[in-house]
Each structure stands twice: as structure tokens, then as C-alpha cells.
Amino acid sequence: MSYNFDYLDRFKMMLNDEQFNRLINARIIVFGAGGVGGAVCHFLVRAGIQHLTVVDYDKIDVTNINRQLVAYQSNVGKLKVEEISKQLKDINPNLDLTIYPIKYSAKTSNINLKNFDIIIDCIDDISAKKDLILQANQENIYLLSAMGAGNRYQDIPQFEITDIHKTSYDPIAKILRKFCADNSINKLDVCYTKQKAVKFVCKKIASVVYYPISMALVIVSSIVNKIIRGI
Numbered sequence: 410m411s412y413n414f415d416y417l418d419r420f421k422m423m424l425n426d427e428q429f430n431r432l433i434n435a436r437i438i439v440f441g442a443g444g445v446g447g448a449v450c451h452f453l454v455r456a457g458i459q460h461l462t463v464v465d466y467d468k469i470d471v472t473n474i475n476r477q478l479v480a481y482q483s484n485v486g487k488l489k490v491e492e493i494s495k496q497l498k499d500i501n502p503n504l505d506l507t508i509y510p511i512k513y514s515a516k517t518s519n520i521n522l523k524n525f526d527i528i529i530d531c532i533d534d535i536s537a538k539k540d541l542i543l544q545a546n547q548e549n550i551y552l553l554s555a556m557g558a559g560n561r562y563q564d565i566p567q568f569e570i571t572d573i574h575k576t577s578y579d580p581i582a583k584i585l586r587k588f589c590a591d592n593s594i595n596k597l598d599v600c601y602t603k604q605k606a607v608k609f610v611c612k613k614i615a616s617v618v619y620y621p622i623s624m625a626l627v628i629v630s631s632i633v634n635k636i637i638r639g640i
Contacts, residue, residue, distance in 0.1 A: 420457035420501070428637040429457065435636045438462040438525045440513055440541060442489040444621030445555050445628070446531030447479040452629040454497050460505045461497070464520065465489045466512035476618040515540035522548050527632060530554040535581065539588050546594050553632065555624060556581045556601035566623035567604060570631045573597040578605055600628050 442465035473480035490508035545552035576582035
């Protein structure tokens with residue numbers, strides 16, 4: 410594929426030609442365009458990613474406005490993938506972007522994961538996360554999975570990338586550790602924090618903007634460095 414390198418110079422940052430070529434040729438798919446996933450998409454495009462696919466079935470709700478970059482008062486009720494498409498194209502009009510307004514599951518999705526170099530899992534639904542992890546493992550495609558960012562507001566967020574089997578405290582990670590063990594998945598990179606969630610009377614998971622955004626920044630920094638190092 411040919412590129413307009415004069416145009417792309419705005420995204421080159423401090424990278425040398427070899428690193429930048431790796432970045433602009435990488436093909437990434439992001440599952441989930443909410444608090445974490447939506448921010449991941451924004452930061453990937455600003456970092457120079459040129460080939461991006463985004464999967465999310467959900468519509469924007471007024472409760473999303475406090476933390477999701479895709480959400481504004483003016484677009485409440487609209488599909489997240491359609492709105493984020495407009496935003497990403499405004500950042501980079503030449504972006505090779507594909508959107509799927511679907512709810513992912515192994516049974517319903519016809520997305521061929523073999524078309525991608527990297528999968529980023531920002532799905533909330535545990536069953537869907539399991540399906541995606543299993544499918545990525547079977548296809549031998551690198552996947553980075555986001556754990557919990559909700560019900561936390563205290564202190565400065567401290568997220569890290571580690572193997573699922575080394576996690577602690579996070580309830581999502583606990584479920585997925587067992588799932589990976591049961592399915593002989595020996596390696597799965599996840600982004601998580603040891604900071605404990607706060608218990609609230611409200612049954613819904615709450616979130617404040619700096620936790621999902623911080624998680625997204627850690628995910629993108631890990632992915633970009635993995636790409637430019639040729640790992």
C-alpha cells in the first residue's frame with residue numbers, strides 16, 4: 410500500500426524510518442469503544458496507526474459523558490462506532506478504518522482475526538472476553554486484554570501490563586485466570602491495577618474519567634512499543 414509520507418510526517422514523532430514503517434503497516438482491531446476502548450482508538454490514531462478496525466454494538470448514553478471520549482450531549486443515542494469513526498477521521502482523514510456495529514461472540518461474529526497483527530480487548534462482557542481470548546489463542550494472534558477500571562477514584566491510577574497468571578485483586582482477572590488454566594492458555598497479557606475497587610451501595614459499576622483514560626494510555630504505550638520494536 411502506498412502512503413503520502415509528507416502527510417504522515419505529523420505522526421512520525423521521534424521514530425526512525427524503520428520504526429515508523431512498522432507502525433503504519435500494523436493492523437489493529439479494538440473490541441469495545443467505551444471508556445477504555447474509545448480512548449485506546451483515539452490514542453492509537455494520534456500515535457500514527459493507519460489501519461484500525463473497531464467493534465462495538467452499543468449506543469451512547471448520557472451516563473457515558475463523564476468518562477468516554479466518544480460521548481457528547483449532542484450525540485446521545487447514536488452508535489459509538491459511527492461517532493468514533495467521525496472523530497478518528499477528523500484526526501487523520503487518510504485513516505484506513507473499518508467499523509463493526511455488532512455485539513461480539515464466537516457464534517455471531519464473522520470477523521477474520523487472521524487479518525490483524527494485534528487484538529485489543531476492551532469488552533465489558535466476560536463471556537465475550539472469553540470467546541475472544543480463546544479465538545485469538547487458537548489463531549496465535551497477539552491479544553492484550555483490559556481488566557477492570559471501574560469503581561475506583563482514589564489516588565493516582567497505577568496500571569501495568571503483565572501476564573494474567575501474575576494478577577491479583579482484580580475480580581475480572583480472577584475469572585479469566587481460571588478460564589485460561591482450564592483451556593491450557595499459558596500466556597495472556599493484560600492491563601490491570603492492584604488498586605482495589607471501592608464498594609458502593611449502587612449496583613452499577615461507576616467510573617471516573619482518569620481511571621479508564623489512564624488504562625488506555627498504558628495499553629497504547631505497550632502496543633506502540635511492541636510494534637516499533639518488531640516484537
